[in-house]
Amino acid sequence: MPSLxxxxxxxxxxxxxxRPGDRVRRGDIVAVVETQKGAIEIxxxxxxxxxxxxxxxxxxxxxxxxxxxxxxxxxxxxxxxTPPPLRPEAVVQAPxxxxxxxxxxxxxxxxxxxxxxxxxxxxxxxxxLRGTGPGGAIVSADVEQAAKAPRRFDPAEMRRAIGAAMxxxxxxxxxxxxxxxxxxxxxxRWMEARNAERPPPQRLLxxxxxxxxxxxxxxxxPELNGYHGERGFEPSPAIHIGVAIAxxxxxxxxPAIHDVDKLxxxxxxxxxxxxxMRARSGGLxxxxxxxxTITVTNIGERGVEAVFGIxxxxxxxxxxxxxxxxxxxxxxxxxxxxxxxxxxxxxxxRASDGHRGALFLAEMDRLLQAPEQL
Numbered sequence: 001m002p003s004l005x006x007x008x009x010x011x012x013x014x015x016x017x018x019r020p021g022d023r024v025r026r027g028d029i030v031a032v033v034e035t036q037k038g039a040i041e042i043x044x045x046x047x048x049x050x051x052x053x054x055x056x057x058x059x060x061x062x063x064x065x066x067x068x069x070x071x072x073x074x075x076x077x078x079x080x081x082t083p084p085p086l087r088p089e090a091v092v093q094a095p096x097x098x099x100x101x102x103x104x105x106x107x108x109x110x111x112x113x114x115x116x117x118x119x120x121x122x123x124x125x126x127x128x129l130r131g132t133g134p135g136g137a138i139v140s141a142d143v144e145q146a147a148k149a150p151r152r153f154d155p156a157e158m159r160r161a162i163g164a165a166m167x168x169x170x171x172x173x174x175x176x177x178x179x180x181x182x183x184x185x186x187x188x189r190w191m192e193a194r195n196a197e198r199p200p201p202q203r204l205l206x207x208x209x210x211x212x213x214x215x216x217x218x219x220x221x222p223e224l225n226g227y228h229g230e231r232g233f234e235p236s237p238a239i240h241i242g243v244a245i246a247x248x249x250x251x252x253x254x255p256a257i258h259d260v261d262k263l264x265x266x267x268x269x270x271x272x273x274x275x276x277m278r279a280r281s282g283g284l285x286x287x288x289x290x291x292x293t294i295t296v297t298n299i300g301e302r303g304v305e306a307v308f309g310i311x312x313x314x315x316x317x318x319x320x321x322x323x324x325x326x327x328x329x330x331x332x333x334x335x336x337x338x339x340x341x342x343x344x345x346x347x348x349x350r351a352s353d354g355h356r357g358a359l360f361l362a363e364m365d366r367l368l369q370a371p372e373q374l
Contacts, residue, residue, distance in 0.1 A: 004289040007165035012060040036158040048072035111138035122147040123283040158251035174349040185339045190371040208269040212374040215260035217363040223352035224317040233351040242292030255288040306342040316348035
């Protein structure tokens with residue numbers, strides 16, 4: 001059972017998508033797990049063959065419990081680096097009973113390819129549906145109808161889980177906080193010029209250049225990008241930014257966009273839109289919730305000038321972005337209105353210090369003054 005965030009202590013297996021004997025490749029979806037944040041698709045990170053399924057559908061098991069036995073590990077692509085395991089409080093990580101799972105529970109429900117695509121997009125569990133197609137097959141209309149029903153989501157449970165994780169973070173992580181005001185006038189004008197002849201679905205939002213600036217600035221501040229575990233701080237060679245997204249009905253999740261420093265701004269904007277849609281409809285993958293190397297919260301859209309966040313363990317830093325505001329600034333002896341934003345950094349003193357954090361924020365500022373180079 002993968003850890004899908006510091007606030008997760010256990011998950012319920014709701015569907016197996018593969019059966020013993022199936023060959024799997026890195027990135028394949030093999031199961032669906034229900035957490036406080038909804039249904040999450042579980043990926044496999046190495047090539048191999050599924051030998052045995054160890055957890056029955058409907059079973060709730062702690063993070064770290066083996067779900068399946070896979071042979072042939074190492075014959076394909078190398079495994080993706082994984083963050084240090086989280087150690088949820090008050091959870092006994094005993095392995096689940098190794099009970100062979102009957103075929104009917106393992107097999108995929110009879111459904112059309114179109115129905116499967118729609119179900120994946122909206123996070124609908126096909127096993128819970130009664131098909132109206134030939135032979136009882138699930139068709140597109142069945143999935144679309146189910147997608148309109150309220151999601152199985154308990155905001156109170158999520159709030160408790162988030163509260164426990166953040167309380168642990170504040171107890172165990174020696175936070176330090178920095179802030180700076182960044183002039184984004186040039187970036188705003190550059191973005192408006194690019195949007196002028198684009199239809200609304202293709203227009204950039206300020207979040208895209210801001211995230212790209214965070215990612216590029218992290219290249220020079222590896223002490224802020226990685227995980228703190230039992231062996232201390234381990235920097236990550238990749239920059240996977242977790243983007244904090246508010247969920248309808250209450251609650252929060254921070255799925256990751258991978259390799260942000262290597263994406264163009266337009267590609268990054270497309271991924272942001274896709275991630276937001278799937279986060280709110282229930283179509284996220286396990287890798288998007290388990291391998292963020294840093295988190296960014298852009299709470300400015302809620303109208304606040306600045307946010308000083310709590311680090312999401314085992315990460316070692318969090319960037320907060322406030323709302324863009326018009327402020328007076330003195331430029332070449334003249335007082336002029338400028339568009340600004342307050343950027344903050346919450347960082348772990350075990351991995352970095354205020355000097356390194358200040359250099360990171362200064363580099364963010366410098367990058368946003370030349371948005372065409374992002």
